[in-house]
Amino acid sequence: MKSWKADSDCCSWDGVTCDPENGHVVGLNLSNSWLSGTLKSNSSLFNLRHLQKLNLALNDFSSSAIPSQFGQLVKLFWGMAQFNRLPQLTSLSLPSNNFHGQLPSTWGNLAKLTSLDLSNNLFHGEIPSSLGNLSQLTSLSLSSNNFHGQLPSTWGNLAKLTSLDLSNNLFHGEILSSLGNLTQLEYLNLRNNSFDGSFPISLTNLTKLKRIDISENQLVNSLQVLDLSNNQLTGHIPQCLGNFSSSLSVLNMRNNSFQGILPETFIKGSSLRTLDLSLNRIEGKIPQSLVKCRQLEVLNLGNNNMNDIFPFWLESLPELQILILRANGFQGPIWDSHTNFGFSKLHVIDLSHNNFTGRLPSEYFKTWNAMLMVHGKINSKPEYMGDDSGYYEDSITVMNKGLEMELVKILTIFIAIDLSNNRFCGEIPNTMGNLKELIVLNLSSNSFTGPIPSSFWEPN
Numbered sequence: 001m002k003s004w005k006a007d008s009d010c011c012s013w014d015g016v017t018c019d020p021e022n023g024h025v026v027g028l029n030l031s032n033s034w035l036s037g038t039l040k041s042n043s044s045l046f047n048l049r050h051l052q053k054l055n056l057a058l059n060d061f062s063s064s065a066i067p068s069q070f071g072q073l074v075k076l077f078w079g080m081a082q083f084n085r086l087p088q089l090t091s092l093s094l095p096s097n098n099f100h101g102q103l104p105s106t107w108g109n110l111a112k113l114t115s116l117d118l119s120n121n122l123f124h125g126e127i128p129s130s131l132g133n134l135s136q137l138t139s140l141s142l143s144s145n146n147f148h149g150q151l152p153s154t155w156g157n158l159a160k161l162t163s164l165d166l167s168n169n170l171f172h173g174e175i176l177s178s179l180g181n182l183t184q185l186e187y188l189n190l191r192n193n194s195f196d197g198s199f200p201i202s203l204t205n206l207t208k209l210k211r212i213d214i215s216e217n218q219l220v221n222s223l224q225v226l227d228l229s230n231n232q233l234t235g236h237i238p239q240c241l242g243n244f245s246s247s248l249s250v251l252n253m254r255n256n257s258f259q260g261i262l263p264e265t266f267i268k269g270s271s272l273r274t275l276d277l278s279l280n281r282i283e284g285k286i287p288q289s290l291v292k293c294r295q296l297e298v299l300n301l302g303n304n305n306m307n308d309i310f311p312f313w314l315e316s317l318p319e320l321q322i323l324i325l326r327a328n329g330f331q332g333p334i335w336d337s338h339t340n341f342g343f344s345k346l347h348v349i350d351l352s353h354n355n356f357t358g359r360l361p362s363e364y365f366k367t368w369n370a371m372l373m374v375h376g377k378i379n380s381k382p383e384y385m386g387d388d389s390g391y392y393e394d395s396i397t398v399m400n401k402g403l404e405m406e407l408v409k410i411l412t413i414f415i416a417i418d419l420s421n422n423r424f425c426g427e428i429p430n431t432m433g434n435l436k437e438l439i440v441l442n443l444s445s446n447s448f449t450g451p452i453p454s455s456f457w458e459p460n
Contacts, residue, residue, distance in 0.1 A: 001033060017053070024050035036060035089113055095141070096120040108133040119143040119165065129154045141165040143189065148172065156181040167191040167213070174198070175214070180205040192216040199223055223247060229254040229276070236260035237282065248272060254300070255279040264289045274298040278324065286311045298322040302350065310334040310356065315342030321370065324350040326418070333358035344369045350418040352442065359426030360419075371415050371435035416440035423447060430455050 003014045010025065011018035017027030025048050036059065039045075090112050100122035108130025114137060124146040132154020138161060148170035156178025162185060172194040179188075180202025186209060195217040203212075224247055233256040254276045261284030262277070270293045278300045285308040286301065297319050307329035314320060323346060334356055343349070347370050365371075415437045424446040432441075433455025 019050070026050055027053040029053075029055040030059065031055045031057040033059060087111065090136075091115040093117040094121065098122055100124070102126075103128055103131070105130045107131060110134060112136055114160075115139045117141045118145065121145050123147060125149075127152055131155070132157045134158065135160065137161055138184075139163040142169065144168040146170060150174075151176045151179075153178055155179065158182060159184065161185055162208075163187040165189040166193065169193050171195060175200050175203075175219075177202045179203060182206065184208060186210045188212045190214045190217065194218055225250040225252075227252040228256065231256050233258060237262055237277070239263045239265055249295075250274040252276045253280070257281060259283065261285070262287045266290050266292050268292045271295055273319075276300040278302040278304070280304055282306060284308070286314075288313060290314070291316055293317070295319055300324040301328065302326040304328050306330065310351075312336065312339050315340055319345060321345045321347045324348070325354065326350045327353040329355065331355035331357065335361040335364065339363075342367060346370055347414065348416045350416070351422065352418045352420040354422055356419070356422040356424060358424065360424060360429050360432070362429035362431040365429055365431040365435060368435065371417075371437050414439060418442040419446065421445040425449065427451075428453055432456075433458065 001014060003012065004010075010016055011023060015029040015033070016025060017029075018024060019026050028045075028048065028051060035056070087110065089110055091114060092110075093115065095117050096119070098121065099118070102125035103118075103123060105128040108128065111133070113134050116134070116137060116139070119141045120143070122145065123142070126149035127142070127147060129152035132152055135157060137158050140158070140161060140163070143165045144167070146169065147166075150173035151166075151171060153176065155176060159181065161182050164179075164182070164185060164187065167189045168191065170193065171190075174197035175190065175195050177200040179185075180200060183205060185206050188203075188206070188209060188211070191213045192215070195214070196219060199214070199219060203209075206212075226248060227250070229252045233253070235258065237253075237258050237260060249271050251272060252274065255278070257280065258277070259281040262282060264287040266272075266287065266289040272293045273295050274297060275290075275293075276298065279302070282301070282304040283306060285306065288311075290296065290299070291313055294317065296317050299314070299320065300322065302324040303326065305328065306325075309332040310330060312335070314323065320343065323343070330351070331354065334351070335358075339361070343364070344367050346368050415435070416439060417432075417435075418440065420442045421444070424443075425448065427450035428443065428448055430453040433453045435441075
């Protein structure tokens with residue numbers, strides 16, 4: 001450092017590099033300079049705000065902590081590969097900078113690393129498979145960069161990982177099935193990439209998962225059944241509820257703590273056959289976009305806090321066979337002058353424990369063909385719900401006189417009407433007695449008057 005003289009231009013000093021256009025010091029190489037002692041926080045080094053490269057290697061700063069003032073050198077370029085020389089490193093957080101380049105494969109040697117955050121930078125290239133060696137890693141965020149390629153299969157070895165955020169990159173290929181090995185994972189964000197293929201069934205092993213986002217990809221959604229029932233899930237029903245691809249046939253979110261209103265997002269061409277949102281805290285009205293689900297067979301919204309009039313428009317669903325609206329705040333009559341008296345395929349209708357009023361229209365029961373003698377034959381069974389082996393056909397919960405019945409493998413023969421605990425009035429329609437396939441009829445706790453129709457005991 002003999003050239004370092006106060007009366008000379010610092011740009012001529014050994015180890016100093018200046019920008020030729022403006023004279024700012026942009027490089028400082030003090031390696032192997034026999035320096036020792038302490039790096040003080042008020043060192044003139046930290047006034048070099050345009051410094052891009054700094055080399056202090058092979059000196060003796062053993063008694064010095066790294067001053068926080070290094071953070072003032074905002075233009076300093078940190079060579080990514082050099083972090084490999086920090087084998088005791090447990091946490092590396094470099095978010096929201098302008099770091100670029102590819103990740104060095106040598107980072108796989110940081111065996112004690114538990115947290116790695118490189119989000120919001122300009123990194124690119126493929127992820128080195130050696131990162132799968134970071135067996136102590138619990139949190140990994142590479143979001144908002146330009147990474148591309150497929151995910152390394154070695155990531156299935158990151159068994160302690162609880163948070164993984166790869167959103168807003170250029171990853172492609174199928175989602176790793178080995179991610180299903182990350183059984184400690186609570187947060188998974190793959191949003192806004194180019195993942196394709198199908199959703200790996202192995203991800204159902206992630207039983208501790210609290211949040212997952214796979215939106216804005218190119219997944220071919222072959223998911224047919226989504227069953228989240230009997231958990232402790234909370235919050236609002238997501239807006240994407242009705243935006244599933246044509247493959248989804250069953251959505252079961254029964255017995256959770258969802259609240260708020262149902263979104264108006266059900267799309268035309270949906271293959272949804274079963275929608276069960278019962279036993280939650282859902283409010284508001286039934287979304288009329290449900291009429292777009294032309295294959296819907298089962299609608300169970302029982303035991304919620306919904307407040308609406310009877311959804312007359314549901315009669316336009318040609319395949320509807322199970323309609324359960326029990327224990328809500330529905331009110332008013334169940335027909336009006338515009339009613340077409342549809343519901344020809346209904347097997348089960350449960351409107352109990354609401355505030356429905358008015359008389360029962362006899363015209364309804366003339367068109368409920370599934371409850372009449374099928375094809376005019378006495379005691380013949382109703383047609384099977386669909387041609388393929390489905391999901392909801394296997395079980396249904398029905399309330400009968402306050403008792404909950406779990407009916408398994410029985411929907412092909414079970415026919416029920418429960419209108420109990422409402423405010424219906426007038427006489428019981430004689431046409432109701434023509435529903436010869438009826439197994440359960442509950443009209444209790446209403447205000448019906450007059451005689452019991454003779455059709456109830458007339459022989460078939």
